[in-house]
Amino acid sequence: MPTAPARFIDIHVVQSVPFANLNRDDTNSVKTVQYGNTLRTRVSSQSWKRAIRGAFEQQVGDAALRTRRIGERVTKLLQERGWPVDLAERAGAHLAAASSIKFELAKDGDRQQIANKVLTNAMVYVPEAAVVELADLAQEHRETLESAKDIKKPADKSVLPKEPVERVLRSRNGVINLFGRMLAEVDEAGVDGAVQVAHAMTTHPTDVELDYFSAVDDVTAVWGDSSGSGHMGHAEFSAGTFYRYATLDLRDLAHNAGGTPQELRELAHGFLQAFITSLPQAKKNSTAAHTIPDLVHVSVRSDRPLSYAAAFEQPVSAAIEGGYGAPSREALAGYARAANTMLGTRHILTAGWTSLETKTLQGLGERHDAFDDLLTAALDAALAQPSGSAA
């Protein structure tokens, strides 16, 4: 029986970001990477993925919780349903303790043990609806919980049945089907994600700028005492044009999500849209670097995903009049042409681009005016039923 060809949706973005520090390390420094023997600004994939996840959840209205405090979260809901505080706390603790995940008890300042704040040792990652399902489960077993003892130490056993709790922990929604879940403690709860996101990096060498700042003390300023400031410090920033890349494995997404082609389309569209519009939010209040992409290129491939990072291995030089945007867009298109020459184009089902660029870029497929048109065209091609084969 013929099967549908594997299909990957590759999305490439060129995006200029002004003075900002979107993603910093433990010393508050801008993250960097050496590439093509030059130092670039980098935003880690995990950082950008979290921003994508947030944007996706907002658009689709289908959130997931990643938490060690699932028990406390259910306690809150039970209280809202009118449960007495101590019973709601006991129920939350027993629910959190019921799964195969080991747990510990929260401590107040590492001195006094707080009973009934059970923290799972692993973070669970569940659809938001799981909170309601767990609360309903507590409701079902209310009598048992009323006569149960509190959980006071990690060796205490839950009075609640393990299997229904684990069934809830295994439940998924769109965002989990897209991004995957790692939860080794609960059997069959692991989900391999259907998206692969690369670290973003600038297309050119960047310098990290040290921004010295001082905070004026309003009282001494009014007194005309200008000899000192209330606080001094420095922060690191950099500016540049980034190359961002991700690929969506449609076959894996269909495998994870099941569902109808329409649901598949919504998930894929939601991810691509979120990839385009999202931006990590570190230092947003002091930089407001809320830019949109200069160029988005999407290609749907039946063979293999293909990153164009090497377009910028030889770092882009600023244009004569300044600016990295235009030469970066040219470099991306040039590399795409070279790659298509070498690998052939028969595995590209469709390709297109949308850009602030007014010039025509050769090698990136068809031009679309709006991001949404670009995504619609790509998804139409990607989700079309191949003739003479079953999906």
Add this chain to the structure above:
Amino acid sequence: MTTTARPAPEEGILLRLAGPLQSWGRLSHFNERDTAHFPTRSGVIGLLAAAMGRTREQHIDDLATLTLTVRIDRPGVPLRDLHTVGGGLPARATVTTAEGKKRGGDTTTLKTHRTYLSDAAFTIALTTTSDTPEGLLRETAAALIHPRWPLFLGRRSCPPEGPLLLGSSDDVLHHLLHLPIAARPPRAGHHPDVTFTSDRPLDRLPVPGALRTANAEDGDMPAGQINDHPASFHPQRRSYRARPAYQRILRLPADQYTGLGTAHLNTLGSYTAEHLAQPESSPR
């Protein structure tokens, strides 16, 4: 030194592992994830298994019979990346603040580190042994053109750039020596060393006399051991065995260095079109 007979040519396939970031874990545990300085056997065999659509539970005995010779085109530089996870941990297990204090409450976070190799590029020859099933290389090559899952260089956030499969050849080690190198040409008079590593003796590399360095070894004796021979990738029974590591250092001619990015891709394309066979791709 007497001239020894050239070892018999071997058939095999050639891969190129290059990208801004790679990470070939060897001794990783919990919150510290390391990388070797070159693609490990377990990493490359895992990549082939992913291309063929084998899950972690499935066997890899056949793939593990392949032998791997790596040319380190650009060794790259290590990059240690901070990765924070979650929150809600007890204060004692959290990030130390700039003031040396601990955070509490809702801002607690677990700190982990991953090490990457940035700016590295490798060319790899995969050859068979007497234990390799007939047709495995052909199947592997086809899978690299149509991988079941998106491929990555050790970590999922490290997609490969450009072509991964360069092609196949009846004399694969010859081309491992002669394929263009993705690096800028060295300055006149400079001869950068290129390191080759393998799981088998490297005296079988068909090295023209001019490329031999004065006192370099042949690589016929193991330089050490590496614990990267995969027995199983099963999540509950993942295991590796030690294998000998051979190493050889050669000087390759300056005109073999063909630059970076698009320029390199073009020369690489011409070389593979002229010298290497492109395996028939089978849509899966």
